[in-house]
Amino acid sequence: MNQNNTPKFAIVGAGTAGLAAAILLAQQHIHVTIFEKAHALEPVGAGLLLQPSGLAVFEHLGVLEDALKLGALVTGLEGQLANGFKLVDSHYVQAHPDFYGLGIHRATLCHVLEKKCHEYAELITWHMNTDIERLNESSHEIRVIGTQHQEYFEDVFDHVIIANGARSRLRPRQWVKVDQAYPWGAKWTIVPECLTLDTQILHQFYDRAKIMMGILPTGAIPNQPQQRLSSIFWSLPTNQLESFLPDQHARSEWLKEISQRWKPAADWLEQVITNPEEKQQWLSANYRDVVLSKFGEGRIGIIGDAAHAMSPQLGQGANMALLDAWALGQAVRHARDNQTIDRVKLWQHYHQHRKSSTDFYQFLSRLLTPLYQSDLWWAGTLRDFSFSWMYRIPYFRKEMAITVTGLKSGMFSQMKYQDIAHSSLNRKK
Numbered sequence: 001m002n003q004n005n006t007p008k009f010a011i012v013g014a015g016t017a018g019l020a021a022a023i024l025l026a027q028q029h030i031h032v033t034i035f036e037k038a039h040a041l042e043p044v045g046a047g048l049l050l051q052p053s054g055l056a057v058f059e060h061l062g063v064l065e066d067a068l069k070l071g072a073l074v075t076g077l078e079g080q081l082a083n084g085f086k087l088v089d090s091h092y093v094q095a096h097p098d099f100y101g102l103g104i105h106r107a108t109l110c111h112v113l114e115k116k117c118h119e120y121a122e123l124i125t126w127h128m129n130t131d132i133e134r135l136n137e138s139s140h141e142i143r144v145i146g147t148q149h150q151e152y153f154e155d156v157f158d159h160v161i162i163a164n165g166a167r168s169r170l171r172p173r174q175w176v177k178v179d180q181a182y183p184w185g186a187k188w189t190i191v192p193e194c195l196t197l198d199t200q201i202l203h204q205f206y207d208r209a210k211i212m213m214g215i216l217p218t219g220a221i222p223n224q225p226q227q228r229l230s231s232i233f234w235s236l237p238t239n240q241l242e243s244f245l246p247d248q249h250a251r252s253e254w255l256k257e258i259s260q261r262w263k264p265a266a267d268w269l270e271q272v273i274t275n276p277e278e279k280q281q282w283l284s285a286n287y288r289d290v291v292l293s294k295f296g297e298g299r300i301g302i303i304g305d306a307a308h309a310m311s312p313q314l315g316q317g318a319n320m321a322l323l324d325a326w327a328l329g330q331a332v333r334h335a336r337d338n339q340t341i342d343r344v345k346l347w348q349h350y351h352q353h354r355k356s357s358t359d360f361y362q363f364l365s366r367l368l369t370p371l372y373q374s375d376l377w378w379a380g381t382l383r384d385f386s387f388s389w390m391y392r393i394p395y396f397r398k399e400m401a402i403t404v405t406g407l408k409s410g411m412f413s414q415m416k417y418q419d420i421a422h423s424s425l426n427r428k429k
């Protein structure tokens with residue numbers, strides 16, 4: 001423990017998980033130091049879908065109102081096959097009459113969380129441009145070691161929370177059961193809002209497991225609040241990501257391919273996707289599958305994508321990161337006795353909240369991903385047959401809607417929105 005006996009936490013990574021965890025610890029008057037390798041929190045990324053689980057954490061953090069101002073309300077997910085058949089038709093009201101999702105730009109999400117962090121300026125210290133490369137744990141402290149502005153750097157803490165994303169190299173090696181790249185990724189771009197299709201729906205389009213496109217309402221970014229946006233994603237094997245739409249001919253062929261299947265979407269894309277020569281910014285997304293045997297022990301905890309990276313098929317990445325941060329806040333509160341944190345209690349409590357839910361979503365994500373993104377000839381047929389059959393049975397229809405909310409805590413159990421949103425904390429403001 002440090003000199004003035006207040007537990008000192010380091011958080012590595014200022015993404016969704018790291019920023020939310022910093023707020024939740026500061027709300028308990030805990031000193032937090034955030035290490036982020038980027039030199040500033042830049043508006044990189046495209047749209048994310050916040051599910052009711054993530055929104056419950058936003059409410060708990062006191063940032064929901066702010067997020068609602070810029071984000072786009074989403075009432076459901078609809079997925080169409082090439083013949084026009086609506087294979088997926090999942091709406092939040094099927095899970096609960098008050099539920100909805102929020103399409104949000106990653107920059108807006110980080111902005112809302114960063115703004116809240118600034119309310120705790122006396123408790124949160126920032127170290128930008130700091131790449132943490134190694135942790136060194138001993139019985140009485142933990143050392144973070146890396147480079148700051150390209151110079152050697154080290155500092156000492158009581159606890160370190162690893163929140164540095166899917167490609168983390170800080171995970172204790174003996175905890176890692178799986179850490180591998182998915183063979184398929186996606187191209188993303190941001191365009192003005194799609195008004196041709198229902199603006200409150202995440203639209204997906206599938207043809208076998210080889211073609212998948214999504215159009216997600218994304219709301220606005222903080223410095224252009226009037227300009228509403230949509231994100232477009234197009235699924236591809238990772239070895240084709242860099243050569244996507246190299247020239248005008250490729251663009252026309254791509255649009256033709258879409259037009260043969262989904263004409264209204266193609267007509268809209270024709271207007272918003274510029275010629276490749278005009279350098280429209282398409283981001284590449286690569287996904288990893290990471291499974292750990294545990295999320296915390298001793299002075300180290302791992303949250304967010306660093307703990308359980310998965311494919312985005314179920315749209316849970318940012319939501320699971322937020323739930324992790326929330327559970328960490330709850331566990332610290334439970335395990336803390338004045339200035340002492342009982343580390344055994346801490347991680348027991350954390351695993352109780354997060355283990356089975358994470359297992360459930362990871363299992364489902366691994367099961368479903370090849371049905372949407374693969375070269376397997378039978379995958380799309382199996383998906384189309386089983387999904388259309390399942391949607392006819394009210395029990396499965398409801399279970400699918402609940403699964404999308406992010407609130408499942410196991411095959412037959414779920415968390416309650418109110419329990420997360422209104423769980424007690426010593427709030428400062």
Ligand SMILES: Cc1cc2nc3c(=O)[nH]c(=O)nc-3n(C[C@H](O)[C@H](O)[C@H](O)COP(=O)(O)OP(=O)(O)OC[C@H]3O[C@@H](n4cnc5c(N)ncnc54)[C@H](O)[C@@H]3O)c2cc1C
Pocket residue numbers: 012013014015016017018035036037038044045046047048049106130131132133163164165166168188303304305306312317318321
């Ligand atoms: C630049 C970027 C763009 C993204 N765009 C999208 C998108 O468009 N759509 C989507 O669905 N998801 C996107 N994601 C992923 C999405 O944000 C995460 O899946 C989700 O929010 C979980 O967040 P996380 O905090 O666990 O990880 P992340 O959001 O990945 O955050 C990890 C943070 O740790 C920092 N970091 C990494 N290594 C170190 C280190 N050694 N030392 C210090 N800091 C380090 C990174 O710079 C990053 O800020 C993006 C992630 C990033 C980093």
